[in-house]
Amino acid sequence: MLQQTRVAAVLPYYRRFLRRFPNLKRLAAASEDEVLQAWSGLGYYQRARNMHRAARRIVESGGRFPNEYSAIRALPGIGDYTAAAIASIAFGQPYAVVDGNVIRVLSRILAERGNVRSAPARTRLRKAAEHLLDRDRPGDFNQALMELGATVCLPRTPQCAGCPVAKWCRARRLGIERQLPVRRRPPRIEKATRTLLVVQRNGALLLKRRPVGGQLEGFFELPEPADLPGARLGPKLGEFRHAITRRRYRIRLRAAELDLLPSEFLWLSPDQLNAVPMTTATRKALNQLAGTWKR
Ligand code: SF4
Numbered sequence: 001m002l003q004q005t006r007v008a009a010v011l012p013y014y015r016r017f018l019r020r021f022p023n024l025k026r027l028a029a030a031s032e033d034e035v036l037q038a039w040s041g042l043g044y045y046q047r048a049r050n051m052h053r054a055a056r057r058i059v060e061s062g063g064r065f066p067n068e069y070s071a072i073r074a075l076p077g078i079g080d081y082t083a084a085a086i087a088s089i090a091f092g093q094p095y096a097v098v099d100g101n102v103i104r105v106l107s108r109i110l111a112e113r114g115n116v117r118s119a120p121a122r123t124r125l126r127k128a129a130e131h132l133l134d135r136d137r138p139g140d141f142n143q144a145l146m147e148l149g150a151t152v153c154l155p156r157t158p159q160c161a162g163c164p165v166a167k168w169c170r171a172r173r174l175g176i177e178r179q180l181p182v183r184r185r186p187p188r189i190e191k192a193t194r195t196l197l198v199v200q201r202n203g204a205l206l207l208k209r210r211p212v213g214g215q216l217e218g219f220f221e222l223p224e225p226a227d228l229p230g231a232r233l234g235p236k237l238g239e240f241r242h243a244i245t246r247r248r249y250r251i252r253l254r255a256a257e258l259d260l261l262p263s264e265f266l267w268l269s270p271d272q273l274n275a276v277p278m279t280t281a282t283r284k285a286l287n288q289l290a291g292t293w294k295r
Contacts (some may be wrong), residue, residue, distance in 0.1 A: 003086060004044055013042050028059035045287045050077025053060055067091040089139035089289035096129035097142040098122075101149025106152060108131075113168035116181040119286035146224040163198055190247045196222040197256040198237055207282070211264070220273075222253075223265065231256040238288040 001010045001019075008127040017038050021027040027035070032052060054075040057066055066072050067090075073083035084095035096102075103116050106125050114255035122227030134141035146151065152159045158177050160166050199206035205219040208227055225231065234255030242249045268276065 001042060001047070003047060005042060005111050012210070013114070014249060024058055024065065024235060026064065027055040035196060037095035042201045045223055047077060056076070063088075067093075069093060069095055085142065088142050088264070090198055092137075092139060094135045094138045096127050096131055096138075098144065099146060099149075101146045101153075102129060102142075105145055105149045105153045105165075106157060108158065108177050109165060109169045110176055111176065112180065113182060115184045117186065121182075124201070153240075166275055180216055187246050191250075193250045193252065195225055195252045196281070197225060197231060197233075198222065198253055198285075198289060199228070199231065199256045199258060204269050205273065205286075207268050207273075207276075207278075208265050210279075216277075216279060217278045219279050220266075220268070221279040222285055225256075226260055227265075228256065228262070230260060231258040238285070239271045240284055240288055242284060249281070251281060251285065253289065 001014055001081050005146050018180075019036075020038050021030060030052070032049065035052045039045060042048075047184055054077060057075065066075070067087075069083055069087040070090075072078060072086050078086070081097060081099055085095040087095045088097060095282065103125055106112070106128055107116055107121075109130055110125075112121055112125060114124065114221075116122060116125065123269065126260070129145075129276065132133045148163075148165070152163050156178070160169070160172050160177060163172075166172055169177070171180050208223045210216050210219045210221065212218070215255075223231075225233070234257065237253040237255055241253050278286075
């Protein structure tokens, strides 16, 4: 219930829910409509559906809540974080909980300067959390770390003067605690559709040569409609995907005919095509056209 929702908002729902479904058996025996009705007002209804499905699965397999991490993790709606929290807090098993608060605290204690949204930095922090975990009291340790993040090591105003782990904190020693953690968004992926024209004459294919001074200078490529304003477009010949750094293209191949040939274009025979430098998109296009292209 507390996912994405404040404690104060949850409390009355929590009490009412437990009065209505005081154990797994009662929850499993309820219809989905009853469960959703009891949840009504809390939002994010998938949580209720998952909990209901989990209760049914547990009851079907004997009625005992699993106490092994992998079995807990396999229940509907339970990911790494929740499974580690249940395994450590309810069953005393040595699993480190890594949530946003823990990431902030650990990145400061260790002066982790990598982007905590990236896999390498997250892996380092997860390993650190596992290494630091108190094997005798994993539940208390996890809750203490989460609580430290929620009440002392605050995002904008870390309360270092009253912090119980200040003497081990590298960021504090370096005076960079407010600069951590580093959170950079991954670059935005742009999507676009492009059309490449396949113009053939006497077994040769029309290609454009990239101009001097630009990117991929001298490389050959299939023209686009804007390159040949007088072209008459024919049927679609194929389609493929092509990625260039942050751009993801869907490239369509269309047959085309034209009467007048602009000067920067050349007719290339199949042999010549094999001998010239070509952009990757055009190379992919020719591979796709193999068989349909009249050589
Ligand atoms: S000393 Fe400051 S920055 Fe370091 S863990 Fe404590 S509150 Fe966070």
